[in-house]
Amino acid sequence: MKILVCIKQVADLESRFQVASGQTWFNETDLAFRLNEYDEFAVEAAVQLKEQTGGDLTVISVGPARASEALKKALAMGADQAVHVLEDQQLESFQTAQVIFEQIKAQGYDLIFTGMQSSDKGSGQVGLLLGEMLKINSVSCVVAFKYDGRIEVERELEGGLRAKLKLATPALVTCQLGLNQPRYPTLPNIMKAKKKPKSEVTSPAPASRLQVVALGPPPKAGAAELIEGDLLAQVSKVVAILKEHKLA
Amino acid sequence: MKALLIGEVLRGKLAPSLYEMLGFASQAGLESVVLVCAPISTNPQFTGKLYQGDGGEYDPLSHKAMALEVIAKENPDLVVLMHSSYGWDLAPRLAMELGWGQISEAIAFDSGTFNQVLVGGKLRRSVKTVSGQAVVTLQSGAFSEAAPAGSPALESISALKGAIEWLGYVEKPAQDLDLTKAQKIVSAGRGIGKADNLGMIQELAQVLGAELGASRPVVDSGWVEHSHQVGSTGATVTPELYMACGISGAVQHLAGMKKSELIIAINKDKDAPIGEVAHYVVVADLLQFVPALTKALKA
């Protein structure tokens, strides 16, 4: 079984984001980066499948030099080799999918895992676009996964409902939070990851289909009144509000 | 300019979110054509054309083919879906076939550009496609609904068979709790830090006579049952009081609670995006504030 998992390194959402005027992406200096949370579930699912069926697991990421840390993590979690497509520009989903497609189209992967979306942009497109480019079955937002020759998955719908589906491989699956329990990479595996093959390639991205007109902080809605100050004053203020609305 | 709105069918019923898409189209001054890929019990009310497919449960191949057929006939400039499990799945497939750009989860439309939320609500950007044609998914609740009026002209189209085998719905286990009926909800988010701290949230809920709600990470960590989850994949609630303790206010959570009558958030980050919908944000460590409030309410 040949398995691929696509990952992205994203800025930690706890960061303070600053955008220089006229820029279409935030300033990355001094920000902490991490493996996209959704991708952790994708890596875990891929590693579990490899443990079940044997085979070969490749991890790929498109991104600047720093993305190599995310690849290292995936290797330490159990991927066999990594492909780093060096790209300093912020690509839009279609461009990213196309770059990955060019790298992998001749590889004949049986199963491809991606995160359902990236936590920085939340577009949820790359996995599905890639599946379409490869002309293979794809299913999004998966919260349960089983393989027995074909794959059986549960897709998350709204309101707690799920759809159970079965499909043939080759297939692509985009992973939702809660699909599994991503493992911590163990320390010995982190050290071993150093010796796993990792290739760096470049690949020209196609033109973007989107044009970013502006980027900035959300307008201060001004709706919320901030209740600050010392604890007891805060408490009495809230009690007063609740009383005023006849809720306490 | 013309928009194709793709409505969503769940168990033979048309999702009411179609009216949000119609609302968007009228705000943007677009002519609307609607496609519904599976049979529905009652037709929507609007003026325009309704394509009625005879497909089954969601199957990407089959629904994509129907949409492409309608697009070929109608030549729309925009294809619009909700940013839902149905919409976000179908949209990129259509964008790929059409060679168009896709704009995901738009929250507003203003003179030709769409607004989107980035990095968990801390940034916002406005985008448009280079070609002007676009597949767009709308955030649920972002656009006001059009009032149902008129009756569409019907045209039917037929589906082809897909490649995915439908095995059925998996229901959430039946639960006594129905958050949608609650008058008051006190919700716990990841900010509570650990399962042990749930006790203090429950205690506050109890003192207020409220039900316990939760954000998704609290449910995913197994600290509470899914029936407590508020948000796009949990319950959509409109209580008189919604208290959000340690909840940042991700769009998916806001989708489930922003219409509550009084929203009080407790968050140590005064810039947390929950402030966009909350009436009050108590800037405090909830581990201090919540027990203190409970104590004061008991007194």
Add this chain to the structure above:
Amino acid sequence: MDFGLNEEQKLVQATVRQMAQEQVRPKAAATDKNHAIPPETLPQLAELGLWGSYIPEEDGGSGLDYLSYILSVEALSAACASTGVLLAAHASLGCDPIHRSGTKEQKAKWLAPLCKGEKIGCFLLTEPGAGSDVASLKTRYLEQDDHYELTGSKQFITNGGYLGTGVVFATSDPSLGHKGISAFILDLKSPGVTLLKNEEKMGIRGSFTSAFALDQVKIPKDQLLGAPHQGFAIAMETLDGGRISISAQALGIAQEALDLALNYSTERQQFGKPIGQFQAIRFKLADMAAALESARLMTYKAAWLKNQHQESAQVSAMAKLLASKAAQFCTDEALQIHGGYGYSAEYPLERLYRDAKITEIYEGTSEIQRIVIAKGLEKG
């Protein structure tokens, strides 16, 4: 010169931080209150491979470089100082001497189970009458046909209460001073070893600090570590490394204190604004950050040297002196910034303040570190 961490080091740091944040920090207050590290923490450290630390894989360890190990102790200590020293004493004091001075057979028999966390390591040097003056220890050993027989007592033994594997020091003849000391591998469940008590302490309360009586304890000949009478050198070399791990513990505590203070100073309002806007508070934060960062550089340099096998007693001593001072200073200032809430047991500051103090005492008091540093200044 390169002050950056490499990818593996960053990943180790992030992984241990995440684990510590999710599994260890939530239990830190209870660990202190109950005077015990929760038993489920030990297998969690095992799962990650932390017990095997920087011991090479061929000896059953995790094969970290030394700095990665130090980053792990720092990250764990930021979450819980008791858990930090559990690892530091196990690896730097329990495993390290066996790794450095043990035979192949000894490593296979004793080191491998330590690296898996099947046994917890400890170091039995201090005695009621021999603290800073190690050479005056009184525990005696007699050489018999096929074993040694140890009699005496040991005091303040970190991790002793787990009754795992220790490296114990004893003299064949107290009149020989440091030249009479040998080191042995000791199974703490051996007959004759009695756990007298676990101390009640000011800080690091979750960590066992145990007193033992040794009464004619039979130690097989193949458990002599190194050559006879090489014990003092083994002890000193071990402590040179151990001091780096205590520096890391101190850094963790100091960082946690700074983070809490920084956070609190933006939340707490007095006189109509967050206290973090008062220059007096900002200067405290600046001094804390500067003390912490300089201690960190020194500690990482000591770790780097050890990784190059260029251990330096002076550099390790400087690192520990600076880091323990930084921990003491930062917890004090952070508590001050928290005002009355810092003094309250509801907040973690008073615990950090109590935990920080030990770093100025064990593995050589700050006075002893200065003696070591000053000795290094002498020429010729």
